[in-house]
Amino acid sequence: MTASLQAPPGTTSLAPAPAPPSGGDPLRPPSDGRRRALRWLAGGAVLLALAASSAIGLDLPTLVAGGEDVANLLGRMVPPELSDPARIATLALDTVLMAFLGTVLATLLSVPLAFLAARTTTPHPAVAAVARGIITFCRAVPDLVFAVLFVRALGLGVLPGVLALALHSVGMLGKLFADAIEGADEGPREAVRAVGVGRVRELLNGVVPQVVPAWVSAFVYRVDINLRTSVVLGFVGAGGIGFALQDALRGLVYPKAMGIVLVILVLVAGMELLSVAIRRTLLAPRNPPYGRDRAVRWAAGGAAAALLVVSFVRLDIDPLALATSVPDLLAVAGRTFPPDLTTLGPALWAALLQTLAIGLSATGIGVLLSLPLGLLAARNVAPHPLVYGAARTVVLVVRAIPELILAVVFVAAVGLGPVAGAVALGIGSIGFLGKLVADAVEELPAGPAEAVRSVGGGWWKVLCSAVLPQAMPGIVGSGLYLLDVNIRTSTILGIVGAGGVGFLLFEAVRTLHFQVAGGIVLLVFVVVLLIERLSGWIRAQLS
Missing domain, CATH: 1.10.3720.10 (MetI-like)
Known part of the structure; x- marks a missing residue:
């Protein structure tokens, strides 16, 4: 992905198919190998999906019966109720702050990893391979898996949840940051190098200004994703509003559970709309662009810094605990080796x-x-x-x-x-x-x-x-x-x-x-x- 993130980070571009050769039907792609590959792929996918559904006992009668059961359950959930609005509001706020803080920590980890992983800035191909391997591992292991292990290492609370969000987010942000670096124009970097500055100044002045818009877009989108994730971390004791939802479902208090689900719905939908507005505000060009854009970005940076402080204070996380928790996390990770598959x-x-x-x-x-x-x-x-x-x-x-x-x-x-x-x-x-x-x-x-x-x-x-x-x-x-x-x-x-x-x-x-x-x-x-x-x-x- 280049420095311009028009599509949501982490998604596949749905660009239109290339235009057909001259003289062909402009409305239908030519019947070539690509089209045949699509047909074979679609047919194979249908067969695999049908075989998988049969293997787990998923069929049409089961779906119909399941739909009736879900309808009955939803009937037991209405009207929704919030028996303790103040507590739910507090947990919802904690959930938002967890998502933000986890994304900030992921960004701090992803930036150096991205420079090491990018082909154009890595000091050696072996270093790039190691950095890419770390990024891939963080992306491949689900965040809830990290949360389960971190809760065991650090105990119940928001800190394991924040660290789990951060580590898993490195898998996406590290890749997008590295791709943006590789897509940056070499001209400014060569100009900075020509005046004899060191390597760090070369990267800061020749690369970073080009990739910041892509990084900002990826950061905002990742906050949106992490909010969805953080609402369920409470299911494994890692803080947030998910704990209250699990408690309501475990106690079969379905109207209360529906009330919490509606709060989550409003929370996540509001964050998605806000993230779209923030990306447009920070990244859309204006006329005249310079003065207003600079003011907006300084204001956004100040607001993010203030929210970071609020997150540490409200979640009662000592910044030093982020470092002091590393030995405990490594100790639990060490106990998973050698992996037992038997x-x-x-x-x-x-x-x-x-x-x-x-x-x-x-x-x-x-x-x-x-x-x-x-x-x-x-x-x-x-x-x-x-x-x-x-x-x-x-x-x-x-x-x-x-x-x-x-x-x-x-x-x-x-x-x-x-x-x-x-x-x-x-x-x-x-x-x-x-x-x-x-x-x-x-x-x-x-x-x-x-x-x-x-x-x-x-x-x-x-x-x-x-x-x-x-x-x-x-x-x-x-x-x-x-x-x-x-x-x-x-x-x-x-x-x-x-x-x-x-x-x-x-x-x-x-x-x-x-x-x-x-x-x-x-x-x-x-x-x-x-x-x-x-x-x-x-x-x-x-x-």
Whole structure:
């Protein structure tokens, strides 16, 4: 990714397909190897999703029965209530501050790692390989896994949650920061080098000014992501509003649980809208640009510094504790070595296969639901403004509810097992893929659609002949990225009883079998890394 982050960081670009050669049909891509690859890929994906669904017992009758159970549960949750608004407000504030502080710490760790990992600034290729390996590890191991281990090392509270958010965020921020550095223009750096300054000044004056806009955009977007994550850290004792939600669900006080879910919904939706506004304010050029932009950015920097101080004070975290906690974290990490892959026997491999099946099934459900909803949420495709508004609202609402909370609801409705996890992840995918599809379709060139309309083509003809042929390669790429994300997320759903290896991991940590936990974390890392590499390779073949 270059220094300009037009699409949300960490997502796959849904750019339109290249224009066909001259003389071909301008509305349909040529029937070449790329098109055949799309067909084979789509067919193979459908077969894999069906096989995975069958393996975990997910079929249409189960979905219908599950829908009825969820409807009954939702009926027991209304009207929502907040029995202690002051406590919920305090926990919500703590959740926001945890997300912000975790992202700040991740940024401080990611900047030096990015310079070491970027090909254009690393002192040696071996150093770049090590730095990239650290970044990949942080991205591959889910944040809730870090939180489980850190709670065991440091005890209950917000500090383990903040550190877990920070470490996992390095996986995204480190990669985006390094990609931005590699995409920076070499001219300014060479000019600074020509005046004889040292290497540090060369980087500060020749590289940093170019990449700051991309870094700011990535930082703001990561705060948005971390807020979604931090609301569920309380499920493992790592602070935040998730603890209150878990307490309400455990006590079967469903109206109270619904009240907390609505608070979370408002909190996350508000943060998403705020992050969009902040990115536009900080990154959009103005006329005249210099004076006002400089004032806005200084004000934003001052506000961020003040919020950082508030975060330490409100969360009661001693900044020195960030350093003094390192030995405890290393001690717990050391107890996971050597990883034990034998004690659990066949149960471990069965759980791992179940995790993969959950991720594949959820991706199939997500694509099936997201494609029509995403098309209706595109302003240039929706047949009516009311349809557009309703579709966009559904996407926003689903994006605001973390998948783990959806899993808790489905477990409570349909019982323990992988079906609850697959359905929860599938519905959660609507918010992710639906937004990508809608935003991408809105950015497609208008020419092909206007050409179809000019010859009398209706809405359906425009969609099938002009919109889908342009958007489909990018949709396939985003579907592959969704599979990567879903498999990573499915590794933790077992913590709430929704199948997969998460339950075994949680039990291993709870019973102090750290070497078993280390073996599970190692498997999660390898599986996610392989899926990430495979999906990246396939996307590269389609680009």
